[in-house]
Amino acid sequence: MNIGVSPYTAPVILLAISNVFMTYAWYGHLKGDPKPLWIAVMLSWGIAFFEYWLAVPANRIGHTVYSAAELKTMQEVITLAVFAGFSVLYLGEKLTINHLIGFAFIALGAWFIFRGPIGT
Template sequence: MSFVNPAALWPIVLLSLSNVFMTFAWYGHLKFRSSALFTAIIISWGIAFFEYCLAVPANRIGAQVYSAAQLKTIQEVITLLVFSGFSVFWLKESLTINHFFGFALIAAGAALIFRA
């Protein structure tokens, strides 16, 4: 029976959590377009602080298991997954078949990074 190496799993968990914060920092304010830009910037910076508190340890821990290119690839795939859900549920935007095909091409590229 094979078990997942916890050192390989923690970076993925932390990067996933950090990406939720970053997605809200970057795009959450789009739901409140009537608010002042300066207000959106300050709130986004505050949210981004928590993203960094998760992303930096994720990359430090992950560097023990993954290459920098692999960590970045993991982060980008997580970004697509988190953003897809965010855009549908928070921004109320729909995903089209073109989005799915584009994401599939990105996933294929990500698979190449991890190919032995």
């Protein structure tokens, strides 16, 4: 599948966009007047459908140059970055030092995944 973007870059772009959809699907219903749960679930499921149209190609393209563990790590870091922005900008929540410390530990874990085996 060739979309005209490097297989190193395409997964990052596609996963970032897909995570905007997924974050909104999971957390967007928390703001405003609460809808009945079944409506929130169906709307979220409909939004998530579009997320899959981006995440699946991202992983398929990305797996030509990244391992599955690297792709999953990339997805988790992107998810946290998107979620942090969403929670501040859309939900109006504050990030605390504890959030930043936790995110830093996750970033450290990502560094170890992309670094490769220790001792080689």
